[in-house]
Amino acid sequence: MVESRGKKLSAKKSGLKAGRRPAAAPRPEKRFDPDYVALDLTYKCNLACSFCFMSKSRSKAAPGGELTLKELKELVDGLSQRPRKFYLAGGEPSLKKGLVELVRHIKKRGHFCRITTNAFGLDKKSAGLLMDAGLDEFTVSLHGEPAVHDKLVGARGAAARIEELFRLVDSREKRNTTISAWCTVTGLNHSRLYRAYRYFRSLNPDSIMFSHMDYITERDLAVTREVLRSQLGSKTVLNSSEGLVAGVSAAVLAGEIKKIKADSGPAVNFFPNLSAEEMKGWYAPGSGFQKRGFCLAQWKGLWIGPRGEVVPCQPLGHEMGNIRKTAPLDVFSGKPAADFRKALLRRGGFLPTCSRCGRSSYSSTYCVKAAVPARVGKR
């Protein structure tokens, strides 16, 4: 699935060679209709995670204020030709005023709706209202046993708030909202990941996800900057976040993951699902780690920032248009978006800074189903 540049595949087998379009990739300039909408409602956050990718590496936010509830509802209406999946995130989306009404509107239009939250600012009443509004899924950022989680997010009692949310969801008589635990691997939790997993299971989640650390190396950054500047005229300011990976031992981590896999049911996912060998490459910034396939997100997903800016994804804040000026589907099939797809394909399907992007469900070679997962049984 993934390999290091040191072990060269034939160009035919890998489809990685710059200048070569991956065989399965659709043409970049056609008109496209996204299956899902990743909507970052705000970049404000009420926690300060030590490993936060955004605070280390995010490009500058677009000018102008955040989209209002009215604008967000109009956006949903403009994308309601058919059912889609709306993934609400941030920052911390529960800080966005009008969130319940937005969820209600999304559901009224017949879409799937998921919120990714740290649950810190979600009291029982707000969480209950979100479920009453028809929310399909809470994905909760939970990064270890309580003491580890609290330390990683910089707030005492943060895990206790999450436990409350799990209990609340579980206590609903008519339960239409699922709840998942999403854990990012870090230097602090990687050697205790199996214990974290056992703790997550005790909360009775519908699924558990482990995501490898997302970061940009100096080496990959240099090439990507040049591609963005010379081929797209992009003013995006990307920074290296190589320091985030400090303290992770790939060998120790592989041992922990092996124990989890031996113990888990099918609803435990790893993003990406790396072998022990691949993990060594992922956690060694100088390894020239690279992925196969192409970034499917650019054909299937519309990513919108808090101020209406359309970007390929949060880490690559390259602006391709703004829904305040142009209809979202027109931006998605517009020239800047087509040019970005072409630039990706010229590089073999991914930019160098995509190498450690853990959004493996967006990758053509990691076809993870985005549907509501099966429930993990109690143990």
Ligand code: SF4
């Ligand atoms: S692979 Fe990741 S970083 Fe690269 S364009 Fe896709 S979502 Fe963005």
